[in-house]
Amino acid sequence: MHMATTLTINGETKSFDAPPEMPLLWVLRDILGMTGTKFGCGIAQCGACTVHVDGKAVRSCVLPVSAVANRTVTTIEHVGSTPAGAKVQKAWLEAEVIQCGYCQSGQIMAAAALLAATPNPDDSDIDAAMAGNICRCGTYVRIREAIKHAANGQS
Amino acid sequence: MNAHNSVSRRALLTGGLATGFLLAFHLPLRAAANEPVQRDVTDGKFAPNAFIRIDETGRTILMMPQVEMGQGTYTSISAVIAEELDADWSKVEVQHAPPNDKLYGNPTFGLQVTGNSNSIRAWWLPLRKAGATARAMLVQAAASQWGVEPASCTASKGVVAHAASGRKLGYGELAPAAQGQTPPKDVAIKDPKDFVLIGQPLKRLDTPDKVNGKALYGIDAILPGMKIAAIANCPVFGGKVGKVDDSAATKIAGVRKVVVLDDAVAVIGDHMWAAKKGLEALKIEWNEGPNAEITTKDIWDDLRKASEKDGAVAKSDGDIAKALASGDKFEAAYELPFLAHASMEPINATVHVRPDACEIWTGTQIMTRVQSEAAKAAGLPAEKVIVNQHLLGGGFGRKLEPDMVVAAVKIAKQVDYPVKVVWTREEDIQHDVYRPVYRDQITASLVDGKVAGWKYKVAGSAVLARWLPPAFQKGIDIDAIDAAVDAPYDFANFHVEYVRAEPPAVPTGFWRGVGPNNNVFAVECAMDELARKAGKDPIEFRKSMLTKNPRMLAVLNQVAEKSGWGQPLPPRVGRGVCVQPSFASFIATVVEAEIDDIGEITLRRITSVVDTGIAVNPDTVKAQIEGGLIFGLTAALYGEITIDKGRVQQSNFHNYRMMRINETPKIEVIVVKSGEAPGGIGEAGVNAGPPALRNAIYAATGVALRRLPIDRKLLAAGKKA
Ligand code: FES
Ligand code: FES
Numbered sequence: 001m002h003m004a005t006t007l008t009i010n011g012e013t014k015s016f017d018a019p020p021e022m023p024l025l026w027v028l029r030d031i032l033g034m035t036g037t038k039f040g041c042g043i044a045q046c047g048a049c050t051v052h053v054d055g056k057a058v059r060s061c062v063l064p065v066s067a068v069a070n071r072t073v074t075t076i077e078h079v080g081s082t083p084a085g086a087k088v089q090k091a092w093l094e095a096e097v098i099q100c101g102y103c104q105s106g107q108i109m110a111a112a113a114l115l116a117a118t119p120n121p122d123d124s125d126i127d128a129a130m131a132g133n134i135c136r137c138g139t140y141v142r143i144r145e146a147i148k149h150a151a152n153g154q155s
Numbered sequence: 156m157n158a159h160n161s162v163s164r165r166a167l168l169t170g171g172l173a174t175g176f177l178l179a180f181h182l183p184l185r186a187a188a189n190e191p192v193q194r195d196v197t198d199g200k201f202a203p204n205a206f207i208r209i210d211e212t213g214r215t216i217l218m219m220p221q222v223e224m225g226q227g228t229y230t231s232i233s234a235v236i237a238e239e240l241d242a243d244w245s246k247v248e249v250q251h252a253p254p255n256d257k258l259y260g261n262p263t264f265g266l267q268v269t270g271n272s273n274s275i276r277a278w279w280l281p282l283r284k285a286g287a288t289a290r291a292m293l294v295q296a297a298a299s300q301w302g303v304e305p306a307s308c309t310a311s312k313g314v315v316a317h318a319a320s321g322r323k324l325g326y327g328e329l330a331p332a333a334q335g336q337t338p339p340k341d342v343a344i345k346d347p348k349d350f351v352l353i354g355q356p357l358k359r360l361d362t363p364d365k366v367n368g369k370a371l372y373g374i375d376a377i378l379p380g381m382k383i384a385a386i387a388n389c390p391v392f393g394g395k396v397g398k399v400d401d402s403a404a405t406k407i408a409g410v411r412k413v414v415v416l417d418d419a420v421a422v423i424g425d426h427m428w429a430a431k432k433g434l435e436a437l438k439i440e441w442n443e444g445p446n447a448e449i450t451t452k453d454i455w456d457d458l459r460k461a462s463e464k465d466g467a468v469a470k471s472d473g474d475i476a477k478a479l480a481s482g483d484k485f486e487a488a489y490e491l492p493f494l495a496h497a498s499m500e501p502i503n504a505t506v507h508v509r510p511d512a513c514e515i516w517t518g519t520q521i522m523t524r525v526q527s528e529a530a531k532a533a534g535l536p537a538e539k540v541i542v543n544q545h546l547l548g549g550g551f552g553r554k555l556e557p558d559m560v561v562a563a564v565k566i567a568k569q570v571d572y573p574v575k576v577v578w579t580r581e582e583d584i585q586h587d588v589y590r591p592v593y594r595d596q597i598t599a600s601l602v603d604g605k606v607a608g609w610k611y612k613v614a615g616s617a618v619l620a621r622w623l624p625p626a627f628q629k630g631i632d633i634d635a636i637d638a639a640v641d642a643p644y645d646f647a648n649f650h651v652e653y654v655r656a657e658p659p660a661v662p663t664g665f666w667r668g669v670g671p672n673n674n675v676f677a678v679e680c681a682m683d684e685l686a687r688k689a690g691k692d693p694i695e696f697r698k699s700m701l702t703k704n705p706r707m708l709a710v711l712n713q714v715a716e717k718s719g720w721g722q723p724l725p726p727r728v729g730r731g732v733c734v735q736p737s738f739a740s741f742i743a744t745v746v747e748a749e750i751d752d753i754g755e756i757t758l759r760r761i762t763s764v765v766d767t768g769i770a771v772n773p774d775t776v777k778a779q780i781e782g783g784l785i786f787g788l789t790a791a792l793y794g795e796i797t798i799d800k801g802r803v804q805q806s807n808f809h810n811y812r813m814m815r816i817n818e819t820p821k822i823e824v825i826v827v828k829s830g831e832a833p834g835g836i837g838e839a840g841v842n843a844g845p846p847a848l849r850n851a852i853y854a855a856t857g858v859a860l861r862r863l864p865i866d867r868k869l870l871a872a873g874k875k876a
Pocket of ligand 1: 038039040041042043044045046047048049050059060061062
């Protein structure tokens with residue numbers, strides 16, 4: 001039997017049974033039914049599974065759920081309620097960034113964390129924050145454009 | 156029409172579509188009926204054909220015969236229908252069509268397939284007519300209500316108006332009466348100058364739910380009582396399962412069942428973590444079979460040998476033997492590796508096998524084949540198999556195959572609850588259906604600085620022979636030689652051959668860009684080498700042989716201007732050009748790249764000029780070229796699947812690399828205005844990147860690469876070809 005784990009996700013307290021080493025990604029998707037956070041590689045190579053823990057972008061596929069007990073987790077389902085997240089979502093639609101969209105939960109989470117920490121990122125800030133997120137559809141040009149657009153405060 | 160059919164159709168609208176209407180992308184469409192839904196007569200609904208449903212409130216549902224995998228087709232197809240329907244765009248919603256080749260089969264293939272960049276090409280006229288027919292019926296309904304001539308009425312934005320009397324009726328109000336109208340026999344379609352939606356950069360209909368986690372891909376299916384399975388396919392191609400010791404696995408908390416198939420083992424668990432842990436704890440002995448020693452080297456030895464044979468002649472103009480006997484002779488062979496698709500959404504399928512039915516939730520490019528293959532695996536008739544189509548997290552040709560669904564059916568057959576089978580990235584890369592290895596030989600002669608004779612022999616897999624056998628005729632795979640026979644240049648003596656050479660063991664399939672990937676690469680590399688041999692600028696050389704191809708010439712001229720072609724560059728920086736006629740689009744691309752002293756490559760700038768005929772959504776055309784370029788350049792820079800001991804050696808993104816944002820240069824795409832019929836665009840950009848980059852490297856270093864991916868060792872300073 002596992003100990004019940006309690007997490008604060010998107011402002012709500014959730015309790016569930018899970019092995020302590022189980023990655024947060026699978027807790028979100030398979031136990032809590034929150035499928036906005038995506039599985040892409042499972043080894044911290046693609047960024048599809050990016051969530052915020054205490055406001056920082058982290059790879060939930062390699063993050064044991066025990067490591068986030070008593071921390072604040074935000075996912076794509078809720079990032080629109082943060083100022084940076086709302087700006088990013090809006091800019092993403094205005095620039096029509098998205099193709100298949102599968103990587104975009106992770107891209108938006110990474111971009112929102114970047115803007116929250118660095119409100120006016122330059123190209124090298126964008127590269128540093130976003131290079132961990134693969135987009136197989138190749139939407140990078142528009143991601144860069146949309147981050148700059150969001151940073152310019154047209155929210 | 157019998158009673159059974161109309162009951163089913165009613166069920167489709169009330170049980171299936173009606174809920175889907177409300178939650179367009181939030182719920183997977185439940186394809187509750189497989190019977191034709193051609194002329195629906197459900198209360199108050201106007202259903203003039205398989206594609207259009209309008210209810211009393213004016214809500215306009217368009218049924219999508221093509222699947223959305225990022226290429227924007229839900230929006231473009233909708234714009235084509237809505238244009239002729241004169242629909243109110245703000246009231247348009249889309250639903251995925253159920254599997255039905257008769258109603259929704261792509262007109263080019265007669266199959267409900269999304270591929271070959273032909274959604275718009277194939278549906279352009281049929282869907283315009285479907286829209287125009289529905290519009291005419293709505294106008295007739297209004298005219299008869301008002302007692303006026305239909306010709307005296309106009310329609311716009313979902314409203315029919317009679318100007319003379321100032322009367323107006325919305326499509327919703329007209330829907331019940333329109334349903335009773337006789338469809339006109341020969342309906343007129345619009346003059347393109349009257350288009351109001353086609354040609355506009357309309358906002359995509361699928362993206363709002365893709366910024367907030369609501370969009371549902373196949374991998375997001377959740378059903379009551381569902382469990383999750385992880386799968387291990389036999390690591391050696393063609394191998395089988397020998398012995399399985401599951402004693403440790405079944406002790407893991409959350410593991411429910413171990414399923415042993417012929418060539419794979421799956422562990423079903425409460426969640427993916429338990430399933431994965433369970434799989435790792437299994438001791439599996441594989442019967443590796445006859446392919447256990449195969450290596451990439453063996454495959455290349457075979458292909459090189461096969462490519463020396465004479466091939467089946469696909470096209471021959473003029474006197475090739477004579478032309479090649481004169482002038483300055485050129486000969487080269489270009490080689491392309493196996494590639495995996497690696498869509499961001501790993502392979503998955505969810506299946507519930509019940510005693511009398513099999514229900515599937517997945518994102519596929521080939522719904523009806525998924526249905527028929529699943530039926531065989533389930534031992535049920537096809538009409539007992541329900542396929543719920545989801546959004547695809549990338550397709551790229553991998554999801555033209557039903558194998559993942561068949562395996563999931565075999566697993567789900569062993570339990571009574573629904574099972575979601577999720578492949579790890581490692582399984583996804585190591586059990587793909589790979590872009591084949593190709594060897595393309597070009598022999599040419601130059602007379603007076605122009606190509607006098609051109610002989611091009613393609614050797615590689617015949618993917619079509621496996622995938623669509625009737626299309627394979629006289630030993631020629633029309634996909635593998637597609638852009639070889641369609642070379643854009645005026646070559647008086649022109650000869651194309653094809654040698655079918657199937658690699659042992661490794662399954663091959665369609666990969667975004669398909670046959671033209673190998674053709675455009677070989678042709679455009681050879682053209683650059685020939686230009687140099689002739690002492691000419693690569694663009695001037697090409698232009699001299701494009702005099703009969705005005706659309707190609709125009710985009711080439713424009714890309715020269717926009718890319719700064721000819722302007723001075725620093726040392727070890729070069730520009731390379733690619734001209735391509737793929738998918739009935741005319742595209743010219745210039746890549747500018749820098750090669751450092753150890754051979755590392757930095758992309759500096761890309762310019763692409765595109766004439767795709769009428770661009771239904773010019774912003775989508777741009778996006779597809781931008782993304783396609785990156786997809787192709789990723790392959791040129793990094794892509795290669797290699798085989799050792801019958802196994803794929805790459806496993807995840809650390810050793811099957813993808814381009815990232817920090818490697819992406821400025822990309823400028825110019826879409827030219829055109830009144831020609833639309834061309835294909837979803838794959839075209841993929842073809843352009845590799846030859847343009849290779850030619851930029853040739854210009855910067857003098858090294859004529861003839862193999863992909865690019866070998867940096869050949870590019871270190873001081874090396875010369
Ligand atoms: S799934 Fe976590 S980084 Fe790829
Ligand atoms: S939009 Fe498809 S992977 Fe990024």
